[in-house]
Amino acid sequence: MVTRITLEQVYQFLLIALAFVFPLTTTGGSILSITIIVLWLFSGDYRSKFDQILDNKVSLACLAFFALHVVGLLWTEDIEWGLHIIKKMSKFLLLLPILLTITRNEHRQNYMSAFLLAMTISELCSYLIWFEVIPPFKHASVGNPTPFVDHISYNPLLAFAVYLLSHELLMNKCLSRVRRYTYLVFAITMSINMFITGGRAGHVMYFSMLVIVIFQYFDTRKITAFFTTLIVVPAVFLAAYQLSPLFKHRTDSAVHTVVDYLEKRNSSSSETESTTEPRFKILDTSVGKRMTFVVNSFEIFKNNPLFGVGTGDFPGEYKTMNQINTPHLVNTSQPHNMYALEAVQFGVLGLFGLLAIFYHQFKCALSSSDRFTRYVGTALPALFMIIMLSDSYLLGHFTTFLFTLFSSFLYKIPQRTGKA
Numbered sequence: 001m002v003t004r005i006t007l008e009q010v011y012q013f014l015l016i017a018l019a020f021v022f023p024l025t026t027t028g029g030s031i032l033s034i035t036i037i038v039l040w041l042f043s044g045d046y047r048s049k050f051d052q053i054l055d056n057k058v059s060l061a062c063l064a065f066f067a068l069h070v071v072g073l074l075w076t077e078d079i080e081w082g083l084h085i086i087k088k089m090s091k092f093l094l095l096l097p098i099l100l101t102i103t104r105n106e107h108r109q110n111y112m113s114a115f116l117l118a119m120t121i122s123e124l125c126s127y128l129i130w131f132e133v134i135p136p137f138k139h140a141s142v143g144n145p146t147p148f149v150d151h152i153s154y155n156p157l158l159a160f161a162v163y164l165l166s167h168e169l170l171m172n173k174c175l176s177r178v179r180r181y182t183y184l185v186f187a188i189t190m191s192i193n194m195f196i197t198g199g200r201a202g203h204v205m206y207f208s209m210l211v212i213v214i215f216q217y218f219d220t221r222k223i224t225a226f227f228t229t230l231i232v233v234p235a236v237f238l239a240a241y242q243l244s245p246l247f248k249h250r251t252d253s254a255v256h257t258v259v260d261y262l263e264k265r266n267s268s269s270s271e272t273e274s275t276t277e278p279r280f281k282i283l284d285t286s287v288g289k290r291m292t293f294v295v296n297s298f299e300i301f302k303n304n305p306l307f308g309v310g311t312g313d314f315p316g317e318y319k320t321m322n323q324i325n326t327p328h329l330v331n332t333s334q335p336h337n338m339y340a341l342e343a344v345q346f347g348v349l350g351l352f353g354l355l356a357i358f359y360h361q362f363k364c365a366l367s368s369s370d371r372f373t374r375y376v377g378t379a380l381p382a383l384f385m386i387i388m389l390s391d392s393y394l395l396g397h398f399t400t401f402l403f404t405l406f407s408s409f410l411y412k413i414p415q416r417t418g419k420a
Helices: 007-021 026-041 046-054 057-075 079-092 095-102 105-130 151-171 177-194 200-218 222-243 245-268 286-303 314-325 338-366 371-387 397-410
Strands: none
Touching: 007 026, 007 095, 007 105, 007 397, 026 095, 026 397, 046 057, 046 095, 057 079, 057 095, 057 338, 079 095, 079 397, 095 397, 105 151, 105 177, 105 397, 151 177, 151 200, 151 371, 151 397, 177 200, 200 222, 200 245, 200 371, 222 245, 245 286, 286 314, 286 338, 314 338, 338 371, 338 397, 371 397
8 A cells, every 4th residue: 555645744754854953964954944945835825825924923023134134235335245144044034934834833842852862962972072982073072072063053052952851841741751751861961061061152041041941830939930040040050160170161261351351441441541552452262252242343333323234244344343442353254242243234223123033932922822832932032032142143054943943833823724
């Protein structure tokens, strides 16, 4: 007997494969997403598809955000870089709206399990490298074992994986005993893995995740959640600080950089600076560079507050401002802060466009009667809003895939009639 494979089954297979592959390989994620897009474009039923896209406020906010980048070419001078940025943002035009029409709520456990399996493989490889069982490969080193992606992307993915495991452990009463113990083991081992790898944004996301999951678990018991947070978060932080030399070093470096900057700023305000000295005195550390990028970006924003400098002019404008304020530090093509990037490119209009996406995500999640959607749907934008203070995570390949894939089923509106 020949079993007929439907387009719907093909879609679900590809979506589950995408959830598994994207944390492990850029090529695999790109091939699968292109395959899905091509199938979608040639599969007909366009009226139903576009109705779903246009009925969804999150989808419309993403499309408007992408459209702003296209329109921003009108007042940019560097068209080539502008087109590069548009290519980076294309997931908001193609991937998220398309995935939104083909993801299914009944398969969300499969999407989530595929992602968690991929992160489990990444974690196991990380430990094998750390214990020197296997040699480092790709982005990994023994001191910073992040094999498949660099630590800037790995740690946020890992933090979100720990959130999903914690959510299931605490909120899903239907878990089997085997799955519950499995989730518990990997929630612990992933938490340990978080602090033997060097992604500071992921560390911040992890502690933010702890706060969110505690408040979600206690729900209406806010006072209990508050005092539990006061105990759990400092305890985990102190344990990580004492036991992980890498986490201790990166924490100390960040604190020293911020304190040094504040002291110099206070002292310079009461002294007359030489015109040969840089305007802003920030240490040339990882955190110092990011602080510099934001400070200089704010100076550019003040000169172009309404509409910004356009889609492609950030690198050139930053180079000019850097020569004035901090000529001893490097130039950059993006400020490692999503808010600063959008503010420079499109002024307050860019900030409004970015925040509109999060607003509609929160609104959709909080209005849902489904607890999974309500909790995970609020955690996703909250965590991204936090980590985007330290990098432009909606430009990155891995984190943008995470954001778009989970958004496509978390904020999906049930169809009123007919099939997808």
